[in-house]
Amino acid sequence: MPNGPDNKLHDLKWNLEEFATKDPFDVSRANKIADNIKKYTSHLIQFVLKILESPTDILGSRLVVKLSDHWTGSSLLRQTSDGTNIVPLMQWECLEEVESWPSEYRPLAVTVVRSTACLNFESGETQQPVLSVKSVRVLALSARPFGDNDVPHRLVTRTIYQVVQSLETQQYPPELIIARPGSIESLDRELGSHPTGYFDIVHLDVHGEADEDSATLLFLENAEPTNVKRVEAYQLGKVLRNHGVRCVIMNACQSAALVHNFTRSLVQEGIPMVLGMQYKLLETAAEILTTTLYEGLLARNQSLPDACAYARSKLRAIPSRRTNYNTTVRVLDYMNPVLFMAERFEEPDLREIGNAPQVAANAFEVEQGLLGRESVMLDMENDFLTFSNLGFLTGIAGSGKSALAAHLSWWWKATGLICGTLHIDFASFGSLEWKDIVQLFCDEVRQLKIDHQDVNSEEKLLQHLQHYRYLVLFDSIDALGSVAPIQLLDSIIKFSKTLKKRYKKSKVGSLILFVSRDEQNRLRADTAAQVFPLQGLVRFLG
CATH class of the missing domain: 3.40.50.2300 (Response regulator)
Structure with a gap:
């Protein structure tokens, strides 16, 4: 199939790239392509068996197929890791489907590795690329x-x-x-x-x-x-x-x-x-x-070669792919991932x-509440790290603002972007003064035990937030208008602008995120915070 005319290559490309995304109802065409892949696999196996000196020797063995950019003329495949090179045709990874091999020659496992000359390599470096002995x-x-x-x-x-x-x-x-x-x-x-x-x-x-x-x-x-x-x-x-x-x-x-x-x-x-x-x-x-x-x-x-073969086997075993219509179709894309290695290295164990x-x-x-939010999360992460450490997450009631902010807090902490989150939800409090919020944040810092310094004042808190990267999360900031005096908003603005100024100067320090139903014009204008609006959900994760 793949070694036939150009239209066969077009069919394969359509099956892997467009069947699930554009034409999920053209099942007849997909089934014909699947039959062609099966036939191609059988033909390729027969080709390999013909060039083997003793094909019966591979029964129950681990077969490595090493393919080179160069045609050697000898065209031999051997067991384990010393196979010589043969001309690289397309889709050799089909050989890893051991169920398609005749029972009298069926290997225990097949691993396909493609090799090429390393043209830009420091002389004298010959060691095999291996994973760490201890922690990978x-x-x-x-x-x-x-x-x-x-x-x-x-x-x-x-x-x-x-x-x-x-x-x-x-x-x-x-x-x-x-x-x-x-x-x-x-x-x-x-x-x-x-x-x-x-x-x-x-x-x-x-x-x-x-x-x-x-x-x-x-x-x-x-x-x-x-x-x-x-x-x-x-x-x-x-x-x-x-x-x-x-x-x-x-x-x-x-x-x-x-x-x-x-x-x-x-x-x-x-x-x-x-x-x-x-x-x-x-x-x-x-x-x-x-x-x-x-x-x-x-x-x-x-x-890595063995893990690649293992991953391809799972793609074969689980061929169901979600379509843009929230249905599923069968796609044979297990041959999509291919591994190349430098010729000068011996085959890995x-x-x-x-x-x-x-x-x-x-x-x-x-999480269901986060479907369709990946682009917003990417915008926030990139803008925070590059342009400003102040951001405004807005959206109508029920749009998932707080859930997204909580997920960002977890993800950034789990992957090392921040060391922790200082969080206050104004919808959960009655009357508040700024000193209460400072005390709350100081208590949270001490509980996290990032360092041994005693953070017990606003200035020490600012210094700590400048030295370490936290997410300072002001949730439900729109509730301020009904429960807090104007002095509290002034204090939040002053605190945020001070942290922003220090962040801009050193490019290190904490991030501040305001969460609100609206953009809070005065707060946004005075802090020049970036606005990240949450729109309605428009897609499924396929």
Whole structure:
């Protein structure tokens, strides 16, 4: 099928990218494509069996198929990890469907790895890229520049986080750090703040583009969600190589396209192992892929090639994908993720180490009240980190303002953006004076025990909030008009402007978020806080 005429390639692309999103009712066409994939898999297996010297020897064995950019002429496949190279055709990952192999030759497992020459690599460096012996360290970056028309910007990072959290009781729990905002400069800065080679995996949850002329990844520029910076492989490769990165995972659409393959180019730039996507990746598939890939890497202690094969097996086993009509269709997209590695490295050991704990298939369930809020969360995060530490979250009653603010507080604390939240809900209080709020915040700071200093005054509170990054949350600020004197509003404005001035000068310190049904004209005007309006929900997470 995929090695036939161009219309066959078009059919495959349609099945993976457009069936669920544009034409979910064209089931007849999808079924024909599924039959063609099955036939293609059988033909490919027969081709492999013909070039094997002793095909019966692979029965019950682990077979590694290593594919090179170069045709060697010998065209041999061998068991375990010493397979020589054969010409790379499309969709070799179909070989991993062991159920399609004839029973008399059926291997225990098949792992497909594509290799390419490493053209930009420091001489003398020959060690195999492996994960840490103890705690595996992951650096993730998410850049989704197209708002609600893109993959939700936390779909991948929150799934990795949930897998990491499920393993926190291990002797050597994995570590996740998120680079914010989603710019190439943030990636460079976060990598540079740790020793060279500190991270075992760099995961780039970004948008990819490939055409007849080039392949690029889209990062945020100036942290503006709608401004993009197109980065080519040589640019990204230089940043990663300078910091000793040896393993990259990209769920970027078309990052491993047939023409202008960004994934292969990144390996050629000196990154030993890179995982990319041949086609656009559906949201449902992205969550399954991320969960099972990190379950393999972190919970099962698998090598990246073995974890990739494990993740593809889960995509085959769970082919149901949600459509834009809130229905489901069957999509065979398990061959979408492909792994490239540098030719000079020996094949990794594919054995599983120990009996690691299992991770739930659905690692994270999205709160119903947060559906459709990903773009607002991305706007808030980027604007807070780049432009101003004051923000205003507005919306009609029942729009989910407080729920979103509470979720942001949890997510930012869980992923290390803030060290804690100082929260007051004015709808829950009667009369209040500013000194009462200061005392409440001081008490909350002492309970968090961030440092040993006694925070017992407004000035010490300001100094503490300047030194550490908290989220200071003024909820239901619209209730002030009926329950508080004007002096309280003046004090809040003065406090906020002081913290903003110090933040602007040092670019460190706490964030302030006001939550209100309306924009509170005087408060917004005096503090120049950014406004983040909550609109009605417009989409489902698919």
